Amino acid sequence: MISFTPFPAQANRASEHTIPNTDVMDLDDDFEAGGSKITLPGETITSSQAYMRGHGTYVENEEVIASVAGTIERVNKLVTVRAISTKYNPEVGDLVVGRITEVQPRRWKVDANSRQDAVLMLSSVNLPGGVQRRKLESDELQMRNFFEDGDLLVAEVQAFFADGAMSLHTRSLKYGKLRNGQLVTIPPLLVRRLKSHFITLPCGVDLILGLNGYIWVSKHVKEHEQEGEEGFDAETIYSNRNDPIDNSTRTAISRVTNIIRVLASHFVPLTDTLLLEAYEWTVENDTDAKGLLTEDVGDALVASITGRL
Numbered sequence: 001m002i003s004f005t006p007f008p009a010q011a012n013r014a015s016e017h018t019i020p021n022t023d024v025m026d027l028d029d030d031f032e033a034g035g036s037k038i039t040l041p042g043e044t045i046t047s048s049q050a051y052m053r054g055h056g057t058y059v060e061n062e063e064v065i066a067s068v069a070g071t072i073e074r075v076n077k078l079v080t081v082r083a084i085s086t087k088y089n090p091e092v093g094d095l096v097v098g099r100i101t102e103v104q105p106r107r108w109k110v111d112a113n114s115r116q117d118a119v120l121m122l123s124s125v126n127l128p129g130g131v132q133r134r135k136l137e138s139d140e141l142q143m144r145n146f147f148e149d150g151d152l153l154v155a156e157v158q159a160f161f162a163d164g165a166m167s168l169h170t171r172s173l174k175y176g177k178l179r180n181g182q183l184v185t186i187p188p189l190l191v192r193r194l195k196s197h198f199i200t201l202p203c204g205v206d207l208i209l210g211l212n213g214y215i216w217v218s219k220h221v222k223e224h225e226q227e228g229e230e231g232f233d234a235e236t237i238y239s240n241r242n243d244p245i246d247n248s249t250r251t252a253i254s255r256v257t258n259i260i261r262v263l264a265s266h267f268v269p270l271t272d273t274l275l276l277e278a279y280e281w282t283v284e285n286d287t288d289a290k291g292l293l294t295e296d297v298g299d300a301l302v303a304s305i306t307g308r309l
Contacts, residue, residue, distance in 0.1 A: 051074075183217075
C-alpha cells in the first residue's frame with residue numbers, strides 16, 4: 001500500500017532575521033504561472049510545512065527532496081515528481097504510434113512503449129469492402145496483407161484488457177499504417193496533450209505526436225489522396241511502398257526530426273506552436289539538418305524559442 005508522509009505539525013520558527021533559502025522553489029508562484037519545473041535527484045523542492053510528499057520525493061530535514069529526475073507536479077497540497085525516463089501510462093482515447101511485433105490469430109501485438117505490448121484486434125481495423133461489414137475467415141487468412149511484423153501504425157487506445165494491456169483501434173481514416181517518413185522516440189513526458197496531435201508544417205511535413213513518445217515525421221499527404229470511391233482506398237492504406245519523395249521534402253523531414261531531438265535533449269515539452277517557431281528559427285538562421293545537432297546551435301535554438309514563448 002502506498003502511503004504519503006505529512007510534514008510534522010510543529011514548525012521550527014525561524015527568526016525574522018534568518019536569511020531565506022534561495023535554493024528552495026516557490027511552488028505557489030510557479031504553478032500559478034502555469035509553468036512546470038525540471039528537477040534532479042537530491043534537489044530540494046520545497047520546505048513548506050503545508051505540503052505532503054508524493055511519488056518521486058522523500059522528506060529529509062523537513063524538506064521535500066526529489067528522488068528522480070523529472071517534472072514537478074502538484075495536486076492541491078500533494079507534491080510529486082513525474083520521472084522523465086519512465087514507460088508510457090496510457091488512458092482511453094490517447095493517440096499512440098506503435099510497431100507491430102507479432103501477428104496472432106485475429107489480433108496483432110503492438111509495441112507502444114508501454115509496460116506490455118498493446119493488442120489490435122482484427123475487428124478493430126478498417127477492411128476492404130466497407131468499414132461496417134463482418135470479419136470473415138478469409139480476412140483472418142489475409143491478416144499479413146493488412147499489417148505484418150515491423151509495420152508502423154497510428155491508433156487510438158480503445159479500452160484495457162483484464163491484464164492491463166491496451167486495446168487499440170484504427171477505425172478511422174486518420175489512423176492506420178504509416179509510410180513516407182521517419183520515427184523519432186522521445187520521453188512520453190515531453191508530449192503534451194493537445195487539441196489535435198496531427199500537425200502540418202508549412203514546409204510540407206506532417207507530424208503525428210504519439211502520447212507514448214513515438215513521433216512520426218512524414219511527407220505531407222492531402223486527405224483526398226487517401227480516399228477512394230467508397231470512403232477509403234484499401235490498397236493505399238495497407239501498402240508497404242513509399243511514395244516518391246523529392247530532395248527538398250527529405251531535407252525538411254530531416255530538419256524537423258533533428259529539431260525534435262534537440263528539444264527532447266533539453267527536456268522541452270513539444271507543442272504545435274513550439275515546433276513551428278523552431279522550424280522558422282532554423283530557416284531564418286539558414287541552419288541545415290546536420291548543423292542542428294551541434295551543441296552550440298542546439299543551445300541557441302532552445303534559448304531563442306523558449307524566450308519568444
